[in-house]
Every structure is written in C-alpha cells, then in structure tokens.
Amino acid sequence: WLKLLDSLGRLKQEFQSVEAKLADSSGQEAKIVAELSAKLEELQRLEITIANNEENSKKLTQIATQKITWDTMLEAYKAREKRQDRLEADKVKIEEEQRTAEMLREAAESSYRIYLNAERQYDAAKLFHAGQKLQEGDPCPVCGARNHPQLAVAPEETVNEEDVTSAKKTWEIQQKQSSDASGVVAALRRNWEEAKLALAEIMAEEYIPK
Numbered sequence: 001w002l003k004l005l006d007s008l009g010r011l012k013q014e015f016q017s018v019e020a021k022l023a024d025s026s027g028q029e030a031k032i033v034a035e036l037s038a039k040l041e042e043l044q045r046l047e048i049t050i051a052n053n054e055e056n057s058k059k060l061t062q063i064a065t066q067k068i069t070w071d072t073m074l075e076a077y078k079a080r081e082k083r084q085d086r087l088e089a090d091k092v093k094i095e096e097e098q099r100t101a102e103m104l105r106e107a108a109e110s111s112y113r114i115y116l117n118a119e120r121q122y123d124a125a126k127l128f129h130a131g132q133k134l135q136e137g138d139p140c141p142v143c144g145a146r147n148h149p150q151l152a153v154a155p156e157e158t159v160n161e162e163d164v165t166s167a168k169k170t171w172e173i174q175q176k177q178s179s180d181a182s183g184v185v186a187a188l189r190r191n192w193e194e195a196k197l198a199l200a201e202i203m204a205e206e207y208i209p210k
Contacts, residue, residue, distance in 0.1 A: 101181035115167040121159040
C-alpha cells in the first residue's frame with residue numbers, strides 16, 4: 001500500500017517534469033507528448049489500482065467491524081446459555097433440596113407425635129402409680145376428691161422419664177434439621193429468582209432474541 005502511494009507520487013513528479021519539458025521545447029512536441037501520454041496512462045492505471053485497494057481496505061474494515069459485532073453477539077449468546085444452564089442446574093438442586101426438606105419435615109412431625117405419645121404414656125403411668133397408693137378418703141393429687149370410683153388404668157406402654165427425654169431430644173434435633181433444610185431451600189430459591197431476573201435484564205439490554 002505504501003509502495004503504491006510512493007509510485008503515485010513519483011509518477012506525478014515525472015508527469016510534472018514532462019509538462020515542464022513541453023513548455024520549454026521547440027520542435028520536440030510530438031516526442032514529449034508521447035512521453036507525456038505514456039506517463040499519464042501509467043498514472044491512471046496506478047490511480048485505479050489505488051482506488052481498488054482503497055475499496056478493498058474499506059471492505060476489510062467493514063468485515064473486521066462486522067466480525068467484532070458477531071464475536072460480541074456470540075459471546076453474549078454463550079454467556080446467556082451458560083446462565084440458562086446454571087439456572088436449570090440450580091432448579092434441579094432446589095427440587096432435590098425441597099424433597100429432602102419435605103422428608104425431614106415429615107420425620108420431625110413423626111418424632112413429635114412419638115414424643116407426645118411418650119409424654120402421655122408417662123403421665124398415665126404416673127397417675128396409675130399414684131392411684132395404686134390412694135386409699136378411700138385420701139384426697140386425689142389431681143382433683144382433690146376423696147372418693148375414687150374409677151382409678152387410672154395402667155398405660156398400654158411402659159414409658160419412663162428417660163424415654164420421654166430421649167423422644168423430646170430426637171424431635172428437637174429433627175425439628176432443627178427440618179427448619180435448616182427449609183432455610184436452605186428458601187435461600188436457593190431466592191438466589192435462583194434473582195439470577196433469573198438478572199438474565200432477563202441482560203437479555204433485554206443486549207436485544208438478544210429470547
């Protein structure tokens with residue numbers, strides 16, 4: 001490209017030199033005109049070559065600009081696809097954690113029922129043993145009555161205080177596990193919603209077809 005410009009400058013100088021010769025000549029006009037015509041043709045050919053190269057240069061610039069545009073769009077699509085894949089993976093994880101949280105909730109409810117039953121059985125056992133010691137005319141430790149037409153019966157299960165304490169502890173542990181799992185699900189779902197909203201905003205800003 002620079003060589004073409006140098007050649008163009010050289011030809012223009014030669015053209016001007018021939019013009020000067022023509023102005024100062026006497027009787028050699030034909031020879032000088034022929035030389036001038038040859039230089040002019042060479043100059044025109046060179047100008048055409050340069051013009052073509054300028055056009056090619058413009059086209060290359062346009063292609064380069066278009067390539068940058070498409071590269072940018074491609075990267076945007078890749079980023080969008082990656083975000084969508086992450087959203088799908090996070091959604092699957094949320095569903096898995098939701099199932100885990102549900103199982104822990106059911107386990108906590110079951111252990112709570114076991115604890116309540118153990119507590120009732122233990123209270124019934126205490127009433128039964130207290131009733132066994134009552135004599136007619138003694139005040140009932142529960143209601144204060146001195147007549148005892150129907151004493152407490154023996155509970156279906158033999159439960160002691162340690163059983164009640166153990167059942168309560170199991171329920172409290174499982175209740176905490178259920179609460180923690182629910183918190184994890186809520187946090188994951190909140191992050192998922194925020195990521196989904198962020199992706200929608202990016203797509204809107206970049207005018208990428210949804």
